Amino acid sequence: MSRRKVLELFYDVVSPYSWLGFEVICRYRNIWNVDVRLRPGFLGGIMQASGNSPPAMVPKKGAYMGKDLARLAEFYEVPLRQPSDFYQVVIKKGSLSAMRFVTAVEMSHPEFLEKVSRELWMRIWSEDKDITEPDSILEAFGMPMIVAHIDGKKPQMYFGSDRFELLAHQLGEKWLGPVPQKSRL
Numbered sequence: 001m002s003r004r005k006v007l008e009l010f011y012d013v014v015s016p017y018s019w020l021g022f023e024v025i026c027r028y029r030n031i032w033n034v035d036v037r038l039r040p041g042f043l044g045g046i047m048q049a050s051g052n053s054p055p056a057m058v059p060k061k062g063a064y065m066g067k068d069l070a071r072l073a074e075f076y077e078v079p080l081r082q083p084s085d086f087y088q089v090v091i092k093k094g095s096l097s098a099m100r101f102v103t104a105v106e107m108s109h110p111e112f113l114e115k116v117s118r119e120l121w122m123r124i125w126s127e128d129k130d131i132t133e134p135d136s137i138l139e140a141f142g143m144p145m146i147v148a149h150i151d152g153k154k155p156q157m158y159f160g161s162d163r164f165e166l167l168a169h170q171l172g173e174k175w176l177g178p179v180p181q182k183s184r185l
């Protein structure tokens, strides 16, 4: 029987913040006793369809993001490292073929979805290696996007890997920081 609380995580491996959200959700799956549904999508298509653009396209935001990610990597204990050529890897090459592959894994071997996704993030966002349709979330504008289904209430959408405190509040659960195993509270 399925549990009452379901968290859907919409993500793309091109998105470093999605990686943070993904690892936190995986860490909390048993602590919060929620079902996690991983929903791979193509962020480039969502950006285009919603008229948004990656934050790093604004040079000052891009520079800030580099510092932000370095601090977050340490705090979240996720081995994020900027690719050496950000523009080429993230913007020019992008993730269309990688996310098609991840979607194929979701359809044919869902048991490998978590591992394959983590492996691709490791390649692009940690090891500086190559990874080479927007779906049902056209109302979204960025990733990670988390959709929480709680006790049959109207599903709630949360954008970002920095909204877990709020999500915990809605779930009626405790937020123990990004690394719950060594809670800093």
Ligand SMILES: N[C@@H](CCC(=O)N[C@@H](CS)C(=O)NCC(=O)O)C(=O)O
Binding pocket: 014, 015, 016, 017, 018, 052, 053, 054, 055, 141, 142, 143, 144, 159, 160, 161, 162
């Ligand atoms: N504050 C969010 C930022 C997440 C973020 O910037 N995601 C990017 C992709 S890596 C995005 O989709 N941005 C859309 C936007 O900022 O409008 C977090 O900490 O997770």
